[in-house]
Amino acid sequence: xxxxxxxxxxxxxxxxxxxxxxxxxxxxxxxxxxxxxxxxxxxxxxxxxxxxxxxxxxxxxxxxxxxxxxxxxxxxxxxxxxxxxxxxxxxxxxxxxxxxxxxxxxxxxxxxxxxxxxxxxxxxxxxxxxxxxxxxxxxxxxxxxxxxxxxxxxxxxxxxxxxxxxxxxxxxxxxxxxxxxxxxxxxxxxxxxxxxxxxxxxxxxxxxxxxxxxxxxxxxxxxxxxxxxxxxxxxxxxxxxxxxxxxxxxxxxxxxxxxxxxxxxxxxxxxxxxxxxxxxxxxxxxxxxxxxxxxxxxxxxxxxxxxxxxxxxxxxxxxxxxxxxxxxxxxxxxxxxxxxxxxx
Numbered sequence: 001x002x003x004x005x006x007x008x009x010x011x012x013x014x015x016x017x018x019x020x021x022x023x024x025x026x027x028x029x030x031x032x033x034x035x036x037x038x039x040x041x042x043x044x045x046x047x048x049x050x051x052x053x054x055x056x057x058x059x060x061x062x063x064x065x066x067x068x069x070x071x072x073x074x075x076x077x078x079x080x081x082x083x084x085x086x087x088x089x090x091x092x093x094x095x096x097x098x099x100x101x102x103x104x105x106x107x108x109x110x111x112x113x114x115x116x117x118x119x120x121x122x123x124x125x126x127x128x129x130x131x132x133x134x135x136x137x138x139x140x141x142x143x144x145x146x147x148x149x150x151x152x153x154x155x156x157x158x159x160x161x162x163x164x165x166x167x168x169x170x171x172x173x174x175x176x177x178x179x180x181x182x183x184x185x186x187x188x189x190x191x192x193x194x195x196x197x198x199x200x201x202x203x204x205x206x207x208x209x210x211x212x213x214x215x216x217x218x219x220x221x222x223x224x225x226x227x228x229x230x231x232x233x234x235x236x237x238x239x240x241x242x243x244x245x246x247x248x249x250x251x252x253x254x255x256x257x258x259x260x261x262x263x264x265x266x267x268x269x270x271x272x273x274x275x276x277x278x279x280x281x282x283x284x285x286x287x288x289x290x291x292x293x294x295x296x297x298x299x300x301x302x303x304x305x306x307x308x309x310x311x312x313x314x315x316x317x318x319x320x321x322x323x324x325x326x327x328x329x330x331x332x333x334x335x336x337x338x339x340x341x342x343x344x
Protein backbone atom coordinates (compact mmCIF):
# COMPACT_ATOMS: atom_id res chain seq x y z
CA UNK A 1 0.00 0.00 0.00
CA UNK A 2 1.49 3.36 -1.04
CA UNK A 3 1.53 6.36 1.25
CA UNK A 4 -1.41 7.91 -0.62
CA UNK A 5 -3.50 4.89 0.28
CA UNK A 6 -2.01 4.53 3.76
CA UNK A 7 -3.24 7.89 5.05
CA UNK A 8 -6.99 7.29 4.61
CA UNK A 9 -6.54 3.68 5.77
CA UNK A 10 -4.84 4.77 9.01
CA UNK A 11 -7.39 7.50 9.47
CA UNK A 12 -10.29 5.04 9.18
CA UNK A 13 -8.64 2.48 11.47
CA UNK A 14 -7.78 4.96 14.20
CA UNK A 15 -11.21 6.60 14.08
CA UNK A 16 -12.88 3.21 14.47
CA UNK A 17 -10.79 2.45 17.58
CA UNK A 18 -11.23 5.97 18.98
CA UNK A 19 -15.02 5.71 18.68
CA UNK A 20 -14.96 2.76 21.08
CA UNK A 21 -12.91 4.41 23.83
CA UNK A 22 -14.55 3.98 27.22
CA UNK A 23 -16.27 7.04 28.68
CA UNK A 24 -16.21 7.97 32.35
CA UNK A 25 -19.64 6.42 32.97
CA UNK A 26 -18.57 3.04 31.54
CA UNK A 27 -15.36 3.07 33.60
CA UNK A 28 -17.23 3.93 36.82
CA UNK A 29 -19.82 1.25 36.05
CA UNK A 30 -17.00 -1.28 35.65
CA UNK A 31 -15.58 -0.11 38.99
CA UNK A 32 -18.94 -0.62 40.72
CA UNK A 33 -19.38 -4.12 39.26
CA UNK A 34 -15.68 -4.95 39.79
CA UNK A 35 -15.66 -6.25 36.23
CA UNK A 36 -13.30 -4.45 33.77
CA UNK A 37 -14.27 -6.68 30.82
CA UNK A 38 -16.63 -4.18 29.11
CA UNK A 39 -13.90 -1.52 29.13
CA UNK A 40 -11.22 -3.91 27.87
CA UNK A 41 -13.50 -5.31 25.18
CA UNK A 42 -14.24 -1.83 23.90
CA UNK A 43 -10.69 -1.69 22.52
CA UNK A 44 -11.02 -5.06 20.78
CA UNK A 45 -7.40 -6.04 21.17
CA UNK A 46 -6.83 -8.80 18.63
CA UNK A 47 -10.57 -9.52 18.73
CA UNK A 48 -10.34 -10.46 22.40
CA UNK A 49 -9.88 -8.59 25.65
CA UNK A 50 -6.41 -9.15 27.14
CA UNK A 51 -6.48 -11.37 30.21
CA UNK A 52 -5.19 -8.77 32.66
CA UNK A 53 -7.80 -8.74 35.43
CA UNK A 54 -5.98 -11.07 37.80
CA UNK A 55 -2.44 -9.91 37.03
CA UNK A 56 -0.25 -7.72 39.26
CA UNK A 57 -0.29 -4.08 38.17
CA UNK A 58 3.14 -4.21 36.49
CA UNK A 59 2.26 -7.32 34.49
CA UNK A 60 -1.13 -5.92 33.46
CA UNK A 61 0.48 -2.71 32.25
CA UNK A 62 3.03 -4.68 30.23
CA UNK A 63 0.29 -6.76 28.54
CA UNK A 64 -1.66 -3.62 27.59
CA UNK A 65 1.38 -1.85 26.19
CA UNK A 66 2.46 -4.92 24.24
CA UNK A 67 -0.94 -5.06 22.53
CA UNK A 68 -0.77 -1.32 21.93
CA UNK A 69 2.67 -1.39 20.30
CA UNK A 70 2.12 -4.42 18.10
CA UNK A 71 -1.32 -3.28 17.01
CA UNK A 72 0.06 0.00 15.69
CA UNK A 73 3.11 -1.71 14.19
CA UNK A 74 0.94 -4.01 12.08
CA UNK A 75 -0.87 -1.02 10.59
CA UNK A 76 2.24 0.95 9.58
CA UNK A 77 4.54 -0.52 6.87
CA UNK A 78 8.26 -0.09 7.50
CA UNK A 79 8.68 1.47 4.06
CA UNK A 80 6.09 4.21 4.52
CA UNK A 81 6.86 7.91 5.04
CA UNK A 82 5.15 7.79 8.44
CA UNK A 83 7.21 4.88 9.81
CA UNK A 84 10.15 7.07 11.03
CA UNK A 85 7.69 9.09 13.12
CA UNK A 86 6.15 5.92 14.56
CA UNK A 87 9.65 4.61 15.33
CA UNK A 88 10.56 7.88 17.08
CA UNK A 89 7.35 7.80 19.16
CA UNK A 90 7.75 4.22 20.35
CA UNK A 91 11.43 4.84 21.10
CA UNK A 92 10.20 5.72 24.58
CA UNK A 93 9.79 1.99 25.28
CA UNK A 94 13.40 1.26 24.39
CA UNK A 95 14.43 4.21 26.57
CA UNK A 96 12.53 2.70 29.50
CA UNK A 97 14.44 -0.54 28.95
CA UNK A 98 17.77 1.27 28.89
CA UNK A 99 16.88 3.13 32.10
CA UNK A 100 15.92 -0.14 33.80
CA UNK A 101 19.16 -1.78 32.72
CA UNK A 102 21.40 1.08 33.84
CA UNK A 103 19.69 1.40 37.22
CA UNK A 104 19.15 -2.28 38.00
CA UNK A 105 21.13 -4.42 35.54
CA UNK A 106 19.84 -7.82 34.46
CA UNK A 107 20.10 -9.59 37.81
CA UNK A 108 16.48 -9.07 38.77
CA UNK A 109 13.32 -10.21 37.06
CA UNK A 110 12.54 -6.84 35.40
CA UNK A 111 9.99 -6.94 32.65
CA UNK A 112 11.49 -5.47 29.50
CA UNK A 113 9.11 -3.42 27.40
CA UNK A 114 8.46 -5.01 23.98
CA UNK A 115 9.87 -3.32 20.88
CA UNK A 116 7.99 -3.05 17.60
CA UNK A 117 9.80 -4.61 14.60
CA UNK A 118 12.46 -2.24 13.29
CA UNK A 119 12.04 0.11 16.26
CA UNK A 120 15.16 -0.37 18.35
CA UNK A 121 17.54 -3.08 19.53
CA UNK A 122 17.57 -2.83 23.33
CA UNK A 123 14.91 -5.36 24.12
CA UNK A 124 14.66 -8.74 25.82
CA UNK A 125 17.11 -10.49 23.47
CA UNK A 126 19.89 -7.96 23.98
CA UNK A 127 19.43 -7.91 27.74
CA UNK A 128 19.82 -11.68 27.85
CA UNK A 129 23.49 -11.11 26.95
CA UNK A 130 26.17 -10.41 29.55
CA UNK A 131 26.14 -7.06 31.30
CA UNK A 132 29.51 -6.11 29.82
CA UNK A 133 28.28 -6.89 26.30
CA UNK A 134 25.22 -4.72 26.79
CA UNK A 135 27.41 -1.89 28.11
CA UNK A 136 29.59 -2.06 25.00
CA UNK A 137 26.52 -1.95 22.77
CA UNK A 138 25.21 1.08 24.67
CA UNK A 139 28.56 2.83 24.24
CA UNK A 140 28.19 2.44 20.46
CA UNK A 141 24.60 3.75 20.43
CA UNK A 142 22.72 7.02 20.86
CA UNK A 143 22.57 6.16 24.59
CA UNK A 144 26.31 6.44 25.18
CA UNK A 145 26.06 9.88 26.81
CA UNK A 146 23.28 8.71 29.14
CA UNK A 147 25.34 5.64 30.07
CA UNK A 148 28.39 7.85 30.75
CA UNK A 149 26.37 10.24 32.94
CA UNK A 150 24.97 7.37 34.98
CA UNK A 151 28.41 5.80 35.42
CA UNK A 152 29.90 9.09 36.64
CA UNK A 153 27.05 10.44 38.78
CA UNK A 154 24.54 7.71 39.69
CA UNK A 155 22.08 10.64 39.61
CA UNK A 156 18.61 9.51 38.50
CA UNK A 157 17.48 13.01 37.51
CA UNK A 158 20.53 13.53 35.30
CA UNK A 159 20.04 10.12 33.68
CA UNK A 160 16.37 10.82 33.01
CA UNK A 161 17.25 14.19 31.46
CA UNK A 162 19.86 12.57 29.19
CA UNK A 163 17.40 9.92 28.03
CA UNK A 164 14.74 12.61 27.52
CA UNK A 165 17.20 14.38 25.24
CA UNK A 166 17.64 11.25 23.14
CA UNK A 167 13.87 10.89 22.74
CA UNK A 168 13.28 14.56 21.94
CA UNK A 169 16.05 14.72 19.36
CA UNK A 170 14.74 11.58 17.69
CA UNK A 171 11.21 13.01 17.51
CA UNK A 172 12.45 16.35 16.20
CA UNK A 173 14.42 14.65 13.40
CA UNK A 174 11.46 12.48 12.45
CA UNK A 175 9.05 15.42 12.41
CA UNK A 176 11.45 17.47 10.26
CA UNK A 177 11.22 14.84 7.51
CA UNK A 178 7.43 14.49 7.45
CA UNK A 179 6.12 15.50 4.02
CA UNK A 180 3.69 18.34 3.37
CA UNK A 181 1.58 20.40 5.75
CA UNK A 182 1.49 17.58 8.31
CA UNK A 183 4.97 18.62 9.39
CA UNK A 184 3.80 22.05 10.63
CA UNK A 185 0.77 20.69 12.49
CA UNK A 186 2.71 17.89 14.19
CA UNK A 187 5.58 20.24 15.07
CA UNK A 188 3.14 22.63 16.75
CA UNK A 189 1.61 19.77 18.74
CA UNK A 190 5.11 18.64 19.72
CA UNK A 191 6.02 22.15 20.92
CA UNK A 192 2.84 22.37 22.98
CA UNK A 193 3.38 19.01 24.62
CA UNK A 194 7.06 19.55 25.40
CA UNK A 195 6.50 23.06 26.75
CA UNK A 196 3.89 21.71 29.18
CA UNK A 197 5.97 18.68 30.11
CA UNK A 198 9.17 20.63 30.71
CA UNK A 199 7.40 23.41 32.60
CA UNK A 200 6.06 20.85 35.08
CA UNK A 201 9.36 18.97 35.27
CA UNK A 202 11.23 22.22 35.91
CA UNK A 203 8.82 23.37 38.62
CA UNK A 204 8.95 19.96 40.32
CA UNK A 205 12.77 19.98 40.31
CA UNK A 206 12.72 23.46 41.79
CA UNK A 207 9.86 23.23 44.30
CA UNK A 208 10.23 19.59 45.40
CA UNK A 209 13.98 18.98 45.12
CA UNK A 210 15.46 22.45 45.58
CA UNK A 211 17.36 22.48 42.29
CA UNK A 212 18.65 25.83 41.09
CA UNK A 213 17.20 27.43 37.96
CA UNK A 214 20.53 27.40 36.14
CA UNK A 215 20.96 23.70 36.80
CA UNK A 216 17.40 22.91 35.68
CA UNK A 217 17.66 24.91 32.46
CA UNK A 218 20.92 23.21 31.54
CA UNK A 219 19.40 19.73 31.75
CA UNK A 220 16.18 19.99 29.76
CA UNK A 221 16.35 19.59 25.95
CA UNK A 222 14.25 22.60 25.00
CA UNK A 223 12.86 22.41 21.43
CA UNK A 224 13.02 26.19 20.97
CA UNK A 225 14.58 29.21 22.69
CA UNK A 226 11.13 30.67 23.28
CA UNK A 227 10.15 27.60 25.31
CA UNK A 228 13.34 27.89 27.37
CA UNK A 229 12.78 31.57 28.07
CA UNK A 230 9.18 31.04 29.16
CA UNK A 231 10.10 28.25 31.55
CA UNK A 232 12.93 30.36 32.93
CA UNK A 233 10.31 33.03 33.69
CA UNK A 234 8.16 30.47 35.52
CA UNK A 235 11.15 29.43 37.63
CA UNK A 236 11.71 33.09 38.54
CA UNK A 237 8.10 33.44 39.76
CA UNK A 238 7.91 32.75 43.52
CA UNK A 239 4.10 32.64 43.78
CA UNK A 240 1.23 31.95 41.38
CA UNK A 241 -2.10 33.63 42.13
CA UNK A 242 -3.94 31.06 39.97
CA UNK A 243 -2.87 27.49 39.08
CA UNK A 244 -3.10 28.26 35.36
CA UNK A 245 -0.40 30.93 35.78
CA UNK A 246 2.14 28.16 36.44
CA UNK A 247 1.70 26.86 32.88
CA UNK A 248 3.15 28.21 29.61
CA UNK A 249 1.36 31.31 28.36
CA UNK A 250 -0.38 29.57 25.43
CA UNK A 251 -1.99 27.04 27.81
CA UNK A 252 -3.41 29.44 30.42
CA UNK A 253 -6.76 30.37 28.79
CA UNK A 254 -7.50 26.71 28.06
CA UNK A 255 -6.49 25.70 31.57
CA UNK A 256 -8.85 28.27 33.10
CA UNK A 257 -11.68 26.97 30.91
CA UNK A 258 -11.04 23.39 32.02
CA UNK A 259 -10.91 24.43 35.68
CA UNK A 260 -14.29 26.13 35.31
CA UNK A 261 -15.76 22.87 34.06
CA UNK A 262 -13.80 20.58 36.39
CA UNK A 263 -13.02 22.37 39.65
CA UNK A 264 -11.97 18.98 41.09
CA UNK A 265 -8.71 19.31 39.16
CA UNK A 266 -7.37 21.89 41.62
CA UNK A 267 -7.35 21.88 45.43
CA UNK A 268 -9.94 23.99 47.23
CA UNK A 269 -7.13 26.11 48.65
CA UNK A 270 -4.28 26.07 46.11
CA UNK A 271 -0.82 26.83 47.44
CA UNK A 272 0.62 29.74 45.40
CA UNK A 273 4.11 28.35 46.08
CA UNK A 274 3.15 24.96 44.57
CA UNK A 275 3.44 22.26 47.18
CA UNK A 276 3.49 18.55 46.30
CA UNK A 277 -0.30 18.23 46.10
CA UNK A 278 -0.56 21.34 43.94
CA UNK A 279 2.09 20.09 41.52
CA UNK A 280 0.25 16.77 41.25
CA UNK A 281 -3.01 18.55 40.47
CA UNK A 282 -1.25 20.81 38.00
CA UNK A 283 0.03 17.72 36.17
CA UNK A 284 -3.52 16.35 35.96
CA UNK A 285 -4.71 19.71 34.63
CA UNK A 286 -1.98 19.70 31.97
CA UNK A 287 -2.82 16.10 30.98
CA UNK A 288 -6.49 17.02 30.52
CA UNK A 289 -5.47 20.07 28.51
CA UNK A 290 -3.34 18.07 26.07
CA UNK A 291 -6.02 15.37 25.83
CA UNK A 292 -8.48 18.07 24.79
CA UNK A 293 -6.02 19.39 22.21
CA UNK A 294 -5.28 15.94 20.74
CA UNK A 295 -8.99 15.15 20.50
CA UNK A 296 -9.62 18.42 18.69
CA UNK A 297 -6.82 17.87 16.17
CA UNK A 298 -7.78 14.24 15.69
CA UNK A 299 -11.41 15.08 14.94
CA UNK A 300 -11.07 18.18 12.77
CA UNK A 301 -8.06 17.28 10.66
CA UNK A 302 -8.34 15.18 7.54
CA UNK A 303 -6.57 11.99 6.54
CA UNK A 304 -3.00 13.24 6.93
CA UNK A 305 -0.44 12.02 9.46
CA UNK A 306 -1.25 14.51 12.23
CA UNK A 307 -4.23 12.36 13.40
CA UNK A 308 -1.90 9.37 13.83
CA UNK A 309 0.42 11.47 16.01
CA UNK A 310 -2.60 12.46 18.13
CA UNK A 311 -3.97 8.93 18.21
CA UNK A 312 -0.71 7.61 19.65
CA UNK A 313 -1.16 9.77 22.74
CA UNK A 314 -4.93 9.28 22.87
CA UNK A 315 -4.59 5.50 22.96
CA UNK A 316 -1.83 5.71 25.57
CA UNK A 317 -4.12 7.83 27.71
CA UNK A 318 -6.88 5.24 27.32
CA UNK A 319 -4.50 2.56 28.58
CA UNK A 320 -3.60 4.73 31.57
CA UNK A 321 -7.29 5.12 32.41
CA UNK A 322 -7.69 1.36 32.18
CA UNK A 323 -4.79 0.94 34.62
CA UNK A 324 -6.52 3.37 37.00
CA UNK A 325 -9.67 1.23 36.74
CA UNK A 326 -7.78 -2.02 37.41
CA UNK A 327 -6.03 -0.52 40.42
CA UNK A 328 -9.32 0.99 41.59
CA UNK A 329 -10.91 -2.46 41.59
CA UNK A 330 -7.87 -4.03 43.24
CA UNK A 331 -7.63 -1.51 46.08
CA UNK A 332 -11.32 -0.73 46.56
CA UNK A 333 -11.12 2.91 45.47
CA UNK A 334 -14.44 4.76 45.51
CA UNK A 335 -16.08 6.18 42.35
CA UNK A 336 -15.55 9.86 43.21
CA UNK A 337 -11.86 9.29 43.90
CA UNK A 338 -11.45 7.44 40.62
CA UNK A 339 -13.42 10.07 38.71
CA UNK A 340 -11.03 12.78 39.93
CA UNK A 341 -8.03 10.75 38.75
CA UNK A 342 -9.33 9.91 35.27
CA UNK A 343 -8.02 11.95 32.37
CA UNK A 344 -11.18 12.20 30.31
